[in-house]
Amino acid sequence: MPTLHFRVRIIRTLTATTALVLLAGGLAACGGDSSASTATGAGPSSSGTVTVGSLSNGAAQETTLKVPEVKAISAGLPKDIAAKGELVIGLGALPAGFPPLAYVGSDQKTLTGAEPDLGRLVAAVLGLKPVVKNSTWENLFVGIDSGKVDVAFSNVTDTEERKRTYEFASYRQDNLAFEVLKDSTWNFADDYRTLAGKTVAVGAGTNQEKILLEWRKKLQGEGKKLTVKYFPDNNSTYLALTGKKIDAYFGPNPGISYHITQDATTPNPTRNAGKYSGAGASLQGLIAATAKKDSGLAKPVAAAINHLIDNGQYAKWLSAWNLSNEAVATSEVNPPGLPLDNS
Structure with missing residues (x-):
């Protein structure tokens, strides 16, 4: 599978209020199949890089990372995902968005934020083209259930209740x-x-x-x-x-x-x-990439995140979005989640 090259540009940011208004007005929801831009900034490029950026009082500040495919990791992809050559990344950011995790850029139509950035980084490690689909929170899960979304990067908390239906690869503290x-x-x-x-x-x-x-x-x-x-x-x-x-x-x-x-x-x-x-004193809550249970995606996604952790690119991604205080030491597949009585 060839290495895909694409560029993710973090556009000059907006105030939180303006971003919410623009996202609500600029993106339309349609069940679990509503689609935002497939990439923030440019699509595939020949540079072999992914550019993530930080929020700095509204000014764009970019960090360019070389993220080639890691064939030892992409070899573990489910056959259907590998065959189609793309990773459909789900976001539940309609109608208002949630800066800095997922919200509209200054072009009033393209999603930016920490969550789609990580999804695209993971897609790069897996050698897949990232396709970002945006919907309401409820329809995000409809999209996963129906197979229209492969994996959600949308601030989803790992819970024991959700494990009955989904599989997880953790990537941030909640x-x-x-x-x-x-x-x-x-x-x-x-x-x-x-x-x-x-x-x-x-x-x-x-x-x-x-x-x-x-x-x-x-x-x-x-x-x-x-x-x-x-x-x-x-x-x-x-x-x-x-x-x-x-x-x-x-x-x-x-x-x-x-x-x-x-x-x-x-x-x-x-x-x-x-x-x-967010889980209380007895458990560190975790945010996790979310795929359909038994899809076989959680394991290669976790491996891709751990690759990004090991080479320091994960830390640069978090720092870019001022979220370093939510770093995890490792991505785990289906780690302990919020218990059933607190899910």
Whole structure:
């Protein structure tokens, strides 16, 4: 199988709000078969490289990586995937997208983000042409079930419930984080007791709210106070943070990393004050590439990711998207996931 050469360009980024509007208006969903651009920037090229880029307060910053096919890994592909010569990568980013993981570029139609970038890197190692299909979250799984999508790179958490239907190759930690003003001296330090006396904003009905309320209950039992506040949207939350009406915002680590990067040169820059596993204290949650159970794809995809880890390109990909604090030491096939009572 010949080595495929293609270029993935991270386009000058948008503010989070603009990106959401453009993605909602610029890409149309159609069941599990809605298709975004097959590549961000150019398609196959003769350079033998994949270019990934970082968010740097809205400016494009690219890292070029040489990613030839590794035949010892591509030899393990299922015969039907190898025969068609392409890897259909599923994203569940409609209608709004989720920067920095998957969202629309400045051309108002092409998907960019950490998730499609990794999918294309993996496709390169496997010697396959990447074809990115975008849909709603629900239709992402319809696409996998129907065979219209080979593998999802879409911030899917590994759970024991999902293992009944899908197989996984892990590639990122599933983390929550605390965002504070850059001049704040407070850090979470992986200890709920550090939240005593603090006022923290969180999204209602979220996994992080559940965790935060459990911590509040523990602190109340110790005679200490944690104030939890809710706001209708992110803009209101960040206005409260810059106005010092709250001490911290507790939310998904990728979104916080994106906001920190976008806010870096404003009068009120923020920083990450500590992360926490989305699965809770007893298990490190994992984000994983997701394929149909018994498809035979998880093993070669994990091998491709481990190749990228071993040669340092995985670390460069994470760094490009300011997600180094979600690195895994190795990609595992079907690692322990969220238990059935917390899936």
